[in-house]
Amino acid sequence: MAVTASPERDIVATPMQRATREALYAGAIALGLFVLFIGLKTDQNISNELILVQRWGLLAIVVVLTMAGRFLYVAYGQPFLANQKIVDVATGLLPESMATRFFRLPYFLAAIITVAVLVFLAGSLDGLLGPGLAGYARFLRALAIIYALASVMFYFRTFIHAHFSALGITALALYPVIVVLVLALYGGSVAAGFQGSLKWVDNFGIQILIYVMLAWGLNIVVGLAGLLDLGYVAFYAVGAYAYALLGTQYGLSFWILLPAAGAMAAFWGVLLGFPVLRLRGDYLAIVTLAFGEIIRLVLINWREVTNGSAGISGIPKVTFFGLMTFNVSDPNYIAKVFDIATSSAYYKIFLYYLILGLCLLTAFVTIRLRRMPVGRAWEALREDEIACRSLGINTTTTKLTAFATGAMFGGFAGSFFAARQGFVSPESFIFLESAIILAIVVLGGMGSLVGIAVAAMVMIGGTEVLRELDFLKQVFGPDFTPELYRMLLFGMAMVIVMLWKPRGFVGSREPTAFLKESRAVSGSFTKEGHG
């Protein structure tokens, strides 16, 4: 515990004193920041005038929690993290890593037993514990399941690491099947399995995969070509409205409009690309942001065509390549064709596989393009534009193809989104969406497909999980809605992940092509004076 981060400052102060001091500072700052915003709340009274409601108790709780958090971090967290990096004198080894200490066999067995007991008791939990405690028990069960799965993954980490793509794709392909099977066993019937799978396949599966696809599309522009695009959601909107308008007005099928929407979005990508080609870095960022806003404002205000803020509803569903449909009234409705029970889950599962296919297409195209001259030109452009131009690469076409390709995938995702929702409105295409997609690309480690998929899963899945935490209502009272805190926590998570891993989960991808012989020698390999 004697190790501190900055020794020269702490000759007189022990870690405890230092922690106390830091905690007091943190408390004072928290008090200053929150006194007006948490201590007082502006509220409307019956005659619609603003009045102030006092909440000093809540303020005190927040300040004390901040102080406690800071104290614990400085007194125990920092020395612990510092100790992790110090080699033991006797054995010459680093201390056991956090992960090996966290995932131990006894813990794993305990988790399995907990899950088994709680699943066995599932039906009678409410009766045994009362509704309040049963909520906690279900939460505990979820945690235990996650822990058990994480331990399994941890033990097989080398295997998983070696076959990551194959395993990941298999897991994604089997996901709806597993969900339906588990829920069917749990609920006792196949129909219950399909019904229960709706939430898992739609809210988690499809939602996350849409963001994976968007982020992979944006990755071509930002991660490969190094052009900062803050208005990517515009292409998503173009794709969605292309399908919504042409589908509702002319009754064209999804399978015709999907390529059309992609082509249209690519066209807009080129249209945007032309004027901004001369711009660099942050100027490019602000013009793309402005472009995104222009598209959204036009969608809101061009009421004759887009129906304004009310949006377009009644967008036709995707058909199974024209052979089967998912409308109950149609003669070739899927349940009638196979003579099975009617359920809305079939459509969701079909959509899941559709978006999975689109995602894989995006990944495949990205990987192939990266090996082609144009992909290498993108990466070269990202590394050094001037060198690129000196070597005779046409930066204009290179940038335009990056914009168009990225936009095309945005358009695909957009038309899928319109088909899935059955309704589009400008509300879905705000700047926040662009920011979320960009955040996923950067947090995943720009250019790395796997990292981006992981980041999408963590960030989008994490916020979706918050919708499920109903038991918190028992802790904080019935007025408490965890959903309200979703975006607050999302923003804070963005900051924390970025501070913790500034290079992203996987780290930036190096250029695909290297001249192996003349790679620069890193400074750590050379002695002074021996260059």
Add this chain to the structure above:
Amino acid sequence: MQYFVQQLINGLTLGSIYGLIAIGYTMVYGIIGMINFAHGDIFMIGAFAALIVFLILGALFYSLPVVLALLVMMIVAMLLTSMYNWTIEKVAYRPLRGSFRLAPLITAIGMSIALSNFVQVTQGPRNKPVPPMVSKVYNIEGISVSLKQIIIVLVTIVLLALFWYLVNKTSLGRAQRACEQDRKMAALLGIDVDRTISITFIMGAALAAVAGTLFLMYYGVVVFSDGFTPGVKAFTAAVLGGIGSLPGAVLGGLMIGFIESMWSAYFSIDYKDVAAFSILAIVLIFLPSGILGRPEVEKV
């Protein structure tokens, strides 16, 4: 003609508010080269702080001279937002200063999302209307000028003068300009770079707080999501004027203000933001580094 002058005055008022926010963007960009996306939300925090102080003053005193009340609101809002911006810089931007370019941009966007949702959670998602504080309107030859507009323009002019003095004539301003040119060299010459950057953030936040107070007084309503649109427009103004240049920020703010009020007066009010953004794109095509910005020198 009267109509035109009327719109000119409206544009000047709007432009003053944008200009005050834009200075915060342009200063931060000049000194550490990052887009401080959370700045628009800092402006919103300022407006909310002013609102809460206004309600406190209303609850404590039956009648208070308006000027005094505005002054108190402004000062408290300035102190509070400075504290927010200072904390944000210390927590979210400083650890990433040596990192690659997009890292602080992402934390800034994260902070922006967190701040607006923090206000939504703590203060509620509804619009917050306040009774009009200043309602006097002067009529000069058919052109109506409200006292609110006069106050806004006067406060802006006074602050800009003060600010110009601070940046150009004091040692603090000299330190800032030195950091802007070369941070490493400034550090070698004994300038406390961290402190200078902190002060830059505080100054930007204070100006944004004043803009927030004026915004609340002018429109009489504020909501948690109000940070985004003025923030983006102020940033557009900063880019339009040439990012990194202080007079450019004010000029850009005024231009955006004029474009908006003229467009809504003569064409359609629905497309005023589209007009502002389109003109930004057009200006940047012909002047890629803004109106007063220095063209970037490409170093090989």
